[in-house]
Amino acid sequence: MTKLIQSLMYGLNLGSIYALTALGYTMVYGIIRMINFAHGDFIMVGGFTLFYTIPVMKNMGLPLWFAVVVAIGVCVVVGVLTEQIAYKPVRGQGSTTALITALGMSLVLENGALVLFGSAPRNVPPMFSLPTIELLGASIPGQTLLTLAIGIIVMVILSFFIKYTKLGKAMRAVPEDKVASTLVGINVNKIITITFAIGSGLAAIASMMYTTSYVSIKNELGISLGLKAFVAAVLGGIGSVAGAMIGGLLLGIVEILVKVYMLPGTYEAVTYLILIVVLLVRPTGLLGKAVSEKV
Amino acid sequence: MLKVSNLNVHYGVIHAIEDVSVEVNDGEIVTLIGANGAGKTTILHTITGLKKATSGNVVFDNVDLLKEEPSKIVTHGVAHVPEGRHVFVDMTVRENIEMGAYMYKKKDKDKMIAKMDEVFIKFPRLKERQNQLAGTLSGGEQQMLAVGRALMSDPQIILMDEPSMGLSPLLVQEIFSIIKEVNQQGITVLLVEQNAKMALKVANRAYVLETGKIKLSGDADELLNNDEVRKAYLGA
Numbered sequence: 214m215t216k217l218i219q220s221l222m223y224g225l226n227l228g229s230i231y232a233l234t235a236l237g238y239t240m241v242y243g244i245i246r247m248i249n250f251a252h253g254d255f256i257m258v259g260g261f262t263l264f265y266t267i268p269v270m271k272n273m274g275l276p277l278w279f280a281v282v283v284a285i286g287v288c289v290v291v292g293v294l295t296e297q298i299a300y301k302p303v304r305g306q307g308s309t310t311a312l313i314t315a316l317g318m319s320l321v322l323e324n325g326a327l328v329l330f331g332s333a334p335r336n337v338p339p340m341f342s343l344p345t346i347e348l349l350g351a352s353i354p355g356q357t358l359l360t361l362a363i364g365i366i367v368m369v370i371l372s373f374f375i376k377y378t379k380l381g382k383a384m385r386a387v388p389e390d391k392v393a394s395t396l397v398g399i400n401v402n403k404i405i406t407i408t409f410a411i412g413s414g415l416a417a418i419a420s421m422m423y424t425t426s427y428v429s430i431k432n433e434l435g436i437s438l439g440l441k442a443f444v445a446a447v448l449g450g451i452g453s454v455a456g457a458m459i460g461g462l463l464l465g466i467v468e469i470l471v472k473v474y475m476l477p478g479t480y481e482a483v484t485y486l487i488l489i490v491v492l493l494v495r496p497t498g499l500l501g502k503a504v505s506e507k508v
Numbered sequence: 509m510l511k512v513s514n515l516n517v518h519y520g521v522i523h524a525i526e527d528v529s530v531e532v533n534d535g536e537i538v539t540l541i542g543a544n545g546a547g548k549t550t551i552l553h554t555i556t557g558l559k560k561a562t563s564g565n566v567v568f569d570n571v572d573l574l575k576e577e578p579s580k581i582v583t584h585g586v587a588h589v590p591e592g593r594h595v596f597v598d599m600t601v602r603e604n605i606e607m608g609a610y611m612y613k614k615k616d617k618d619k620m621i622a623k624m625d626e627v628f629i630k631f632p633r634l635k636e637r638q639n640q641l642a643g644t645l646s647g648g649e650q651q652m653l654a655v656g657r658a659l660m661s662d663p664q665i666i667l668m669d670e671p672s673m674g675l676s677p678l679l680v681q682e683i684f685s686i687i688k689e690v691n692q693q694g695i696t697v698l699l700v701e702q703n704a705k706m707a708l709k710v711a712n713r714a715y716v717l718e719t720g721k722i723k724l725s726g727d728a729d730e731l732l733n734n735d736e737v738r739k740a741y742l743g744a
Contacts, residue, residue: 379610382599382603382606382607383607383610385596385598385599386596386599386607389596389597389598389599390594390595390596392558392590392594393590393594393595393596393607394607395556395557395558395578395579396556396558396582396587396588396590396594396658397582397607397608397610397611397657397661398579398580398582398583398610398611398661399579399610400577400579401579
């Protein structure tokens with residue numbers, strides 16, 4: 214029982230990292246029907262930003278969480294630049310072109326990081342040291358609980374933002390119908406840019422959560438994490454915000470449970486098996502719905 | 509009020525609109541009729557910036573609409589109810605109507621609420637169903653929602669593209685009486701219709717479009733009795 218609770222907490226922690234990353238995929242997919250394969254690399258960018266800024270904050274005597282603010286800023290800039298420079302020019306050129314461009318941008322970021330930071334793994338200094346907490350007999354590191362709490366708070370805020378604010382409504386309207394959105398006065402390009410900015414900001418928060426739990430980062434971080442989050446987004450139903458959250462949390466829990474109770478080495482195989490099964494059985498995911506082609 | 513002059517529009521090499529001039533005066537209902545593919549929708553799309561013109565002018569109240577950012581056109585008092593309704597199907601009826609007020613600033617909140625009341629009085633069905641997803645409405649209700657959403661922006665002119673498409677004869681009657689009602693409130697109407705008979709009955713003036721060119725124009729009553737029009741568009 215103790216083991217199970219502990220596993221579930223770790224699963225939720227990993228899952229909320231996947232969920233925040235999956236949100237970036239799903240929001241961008243929702244609005245421009247494109248899988249932004251560079252999204253995972255934004256997390257790597259956030260991770261390196263933390264690696265370099267945390268010591269600076271320490272030296273300057275500033276609170277360490279300022280580093281997260283810097284990471285959000287850097288990720289937003291990288292995300293918006295990626296959209297403006299690479300994706301906007303190929304918009305309307307077909308989905309294959311967009312996909313190849315996204316894969317290309319992923320390689321640019323990954324190899325750019327290789328040039329800048331080298332290939333050796335780096336350990337991101339801890340931002341907070343919290344006591345281990347006993348929960349129903351299970352001992353759980355404080356930072357696991359904190360990152361989990363942050364992840365959940367961010368998701369709740371995002372849900373409210375999308376549901377109730379004017380900007381949030383515009384972000385729902387544009388993916389649904391660009392013609393109608395333009396006619397009511399929504400600047401579609403602006404909303405697309407804002408969506409990229411928010412998705413990239415979430416990536417920075419995901420990198421904060423990732424580095425507090427897993428410490429080590431390298432330039433290839435984005436690929437594996439990005440692919441997992443992509444699976445989570447597909448599992449939840451790509452394009453659905455609630456689906457990304459549920460898909461992410463589920464995938465995190467499943468991975469940890471497989472690691473703990475089954476063969477530890479097989480958890481990645483299980484992840485991709487889930488992807489294949491979802492695509493075969495329910496390609497629209499848990500909460501997604503079939504999109505009928507308009508005639 | 510709205511003046512389209514010498515408009516040319518291309519789709520790649522296809523010259524879809526050739527030297528078209530259309531004028532709509534304050535308070536009028538003007539209709540564009542013509543066969544499928546004649547270019548009626550393209551003209552409306554060009555007016556509201558959904559399609560770029562090759563040359564020509566579109567001026568509304570001294571504003572050059574062709575130079576305006578498409579999302580800004582509604583702020584000049586030009587509303588467009590597009591063909592196929594284009595309601596936001598995954599949003600509630602109420603949210604759809606609120607989206608029609610997207611251009612309002614925070615300080616216009618009272619105006620927005622007043623407009624919404626007006627729309628709900630005009631379309632009680634929408635009020636009853638305000639919390640339902642727009643995708644669950646019938647075709648006629650969706651058309652009313654599209655009109656209601658357009659009215660939220662408090663337009664001076666409303667462009668309507670095939671509002672009667674796919675509706676039962678009874679609902680077609682209803683839609684046309686709504687058009688008249690909207691016009692009687694002082695809103696100018698530019699109507700595109702394949703149902704030429706109904707359109708000519710409700711309109712003051714009409715233009716007949718054939719493969720991208722204006723073939724005929726004049727008073728709607730005259731065109732209704734014009735032999736050529738009767739043969740080609742009224743099936744008589």
